[in-house]
Amino acid sequence: MKKRENILETKFPSLSRNESLARSLVSAFIMQSDPTVSELSDIKCAVSEAVTNSIVHGYKEQSGTIYMRIESSSDRIIKIEIRDKGCGIENIETAMQPLYTSDPEGERSGMGFTVMETFCDKVRVVSKKGKGTKVVLIKKLSPKEL
Amino acid sequence: MMEFDYSQGSLVVYIRGDIDHHTAKKIREEADMLLVQLAPEKLILDLNDVSFMDSSGLGLVLGRYKKAKAAGIDFLVTNCDRRIIQIFEMAGIERIISIEERITNK
């Protein structure tokens, strides 16, 4: 049976400078589980993508609040939820296609979801138009060497 | 953060620190200003001192590539680490842009 080991719940305003803050918080939390360098980089990058999406798309660079929850469990599974109460995604399947972006003018490449999926074991997106978006990132850390 | 070197028509832009949506805006503005001011024949983005990059870096690189191409300027990205290359490859941009991996003596 897996046991919950630790949780961090936080919220912060949708300011672009909080992209690096979110990465730092996540890495400080994950460090407790002694990840490999590459696992840590994977998670930081995926979190950066989700938080940036909330700022850029969810809240359209206007003010809003981003909620982040990180949970580690005894089976070395890290679960990270990033949630906004922004505009929501009309068609999640389309949004998750590589190279799809609703904002080509803004020099976006449409690769955020692809990056999240490549660097995590599982990515779940729940969204409702006009209500907001929740992205759940699951990462399994490799077993600790004794 | 960035620094640059210009000599004999080549502009090398050294990007330092994190490339994310927050920092990309300033890097883009500064790089584009240099392109206008110096009108180089060649633009090289050096990513040796980049400590973090997400998909915002793809947008930044692609955007500079398009600008350079439209102005007839050669474009090259150098000193990329494995992880940065991996992100470039996800988008397939190494097929259209010259990208050089960082050579480390390890």
Ligand SMILES: Nc1ncnc2c1ncn2[C@@H]1O[C@H](COP(=O)(O)OP(=O)(O)OP(=O)(O)O)[C@@H](O)[C@H]1O
């Ligand atoms: N939190 C969100 N709220 C509303 N729309 C979103 C959200 N996250 C993603 N989207 C939609 O999904 C699309 C794809 O997101 P993705 O991160 O893959 O690409 P991007 O953000 O457009 O570009 P990039 O991440 O490469 O800079 C976005 O263009 C946007 O339309």
Ligand SMILES: [Mg+2]
């Ligand atoms: Mg994105």
